[in-house]
Amino acid sequence: MNPIVTSALCAVLVFAGGVGGIVLHRLLPETHQTVETRDVVRLAIGMLSVLASLVLGLLISTAKASSDSTDHDVRSFSADVILLSETLRDYGQTAAIPAGLLRDFTVQTIRDIWPTDEAPAELADEQTGQTLEHVREQIRALKPVDAGQHWLQDQALQSVTSLIRQRWQLIEHQGPNIRPIVLIVLVSWITVIFASFGFNAPQNATVVAAFMVGACAIGGAIFLVLAMDNPFHGLLRISSVPMQNALLHVTSWSR
Numbered sequence: 001m002n003p004i005v006t007s008a009l010c011a012v013l014v015f016a017g018g019v020g021g022i023v024l025h026r027l028l029p030e031t032h033q034t035v036e037t038r039d040v041v042r043l044a045i046g047m048l049s050v051l052a053s054l055v056l057g058l059l060i061s062t063a064k065a066s067s068d069s070t071d072h073d074v075r076s077f078s079a080d081v082i083l084l085s086e087t088l089r090d091y092g093q094t095a096a097i098p099a100g101l102l103r104d105f106t107v108q109t110i111r112d113i114w115p116t117d118e119a120p121a122e123l124a125d126e127q128t129g130q131t132l133e134h135v136r137e138q139i140r141a142l143k144p145v146d147a148g149q150h151w152l153q154d155q156a157l158q159s160v161t162s163l164i165r166q167r168w169q170l171i172e173h174q175g176p177n178i179r180p181i182v183l184i185v186l187v188s189w190i191t192v193i194f195a196s197f198g199f200n201a202p203q204n205a206t207v208v209a210a211f212m213v214g215a216c217a218i219g220g221a222i223f224l225v226l227a228m229d230n231p232f233h234g235l236l237r238i239s240s241v242p243m244q245n246a247l248l249h250v251t252s253w254s255r
Helices: 003-027 035-091 093-113 126-140 147-173 180-200 205-228 241-254
Strands: none
Touching (some): 003 180, 035 147, 035 205, 035 241, 093 126, 093 241, 126 147, 180 205
C-alpha cells in the first residue's frame, strides 16, 4: 500500500461521511430526528468512538514499535560489521581477503536497503547473501600461527555468524505488519462517526471546514501508521548513517 495514496483516500472517505451525514439530515423525515433518536445515536457513536480510538492508538503503537525495533536491528548490524572489521584488523594482513569481502558486503547492503533511485528496498538479494557467506568461508580458511590468532579467528566466526542471523532477521521484519482489513474496519468506523457528526451538526460552511480538518488529521494518522510500518521506504525510512559509518570504518584499512 502506498502510504500517501492510502491516507488521502481515507481522508476523502471520512470527509464524505461527514458531508453524507449533512445530506442524510435533510432527507430523513422529522420522525427520525427526535431528541430521543439523537440521544440513541450519540450513545452508539460514543461507544464506536472509544473503539476507534483504541484501535487507532494500537496501530500507531504497533507501527512505532516495529520501526524502532528495525532501527535498533540496523544499528546492531552496523556495530557487528565494525566489530568484525576490528577483529580482522587485529588478526593481521593475512585477513585482507575476508576484510575486502566484508567491505564489498557492506557496500552491497547499503545499495540493497537504500537504493539511490526510487526502487524499493531489496534485503534478500542473493548476491549480497553469497558475499557474506564467502566472508565466513575465508575466515574459516585462515591459518592461525599462535593462540592469539586462534582466539581472533573464533571471535570473527562468531561475529560473521551473528551478521548472518541479523541479516535474516531484517529480511523477515521488512514486510508490513498492519493488515489491510484492520485499516478498512477502522476507516469504516470513523466514517460512520463523522456521518453522525454531520447528522447532528448545523448546516453551514464552518461545519464543512471542521470536517475537512478532522478528515485530514485522520488521513495524517493513517499515513504515519503506514509509513512507520514500512521502515525501509518512504519519508520515515530508517537512516543509512549507521551503515555508512560502518563502511567508512571497514574501508579505512581494507583497501
